[in-house]
């Protein structure tokens with residue numbers, strides 16, 4: 001478990017298909033961001049015990065299977081903990097992959113959960129504060145993907161808006177050594193705009209769903225933006 005200030009990264013299947021979730025320490029407890037893979041429940045609960053605080057909130061960056069995997073089992077273990085997701089991705093969480101008229105008309109990709117029982121308790125929108133985390137709408141990977149900035153440290157947890165495994169990339173930019181987040185991305189043009197939006201927050205750290213955390217990430221984020229821009233021309 002890697003610790004960076006208030007932020008703890010918990011990784012599963014590190015060598016093959018690394019999937020991260022994060023625990024953010026607040027005064028009274030921990031906020032879990034994403035729920036990794038079906039068998040990840042025990043590892044997540046163990047991490048919270050090591051830190052010494054209970055999980056009091058679960059936030060989902062988006063509704064893909066490798067980010068909600070342990071959600072049902074976590075809810076069995078922690079039935080009173082509320083689950084947060086964006087208004088838009090809540091539809092995907094509930095199995096609805098329809099698009100709105102104003103959205104790019106390309107199909108929603110990636111593993112959309114089919115057998116999930118858990119329903120979200122609180123639906124988030126731009127600017128919502130969940131403890132120390134401010135919600136930032138960063139659509140592209142999915143229509144309702146969200147990132148979060150820790151207002152204490154300027155660490156950004158970006159879900160799959162970026163990846164760092166296989167080299168830093170904006171969602172949709174295929175990295176040969178780890179192409180899976182790109183394969184699961186809905187709209188590259190939209191994710192490019194969101195990637196730029198995240199740079200505008202001047203983050204001190206970038207934490208993503210797949211790959212290691214990056215300190216002082218702005219130069220590398222800008223490089224990733226240029227790479228995708230070049231491919232989209």
Ligand SMILES: [Zn+2]
Nearest residue numbers: 064110160184
């Ligand atoms: Zn995803």
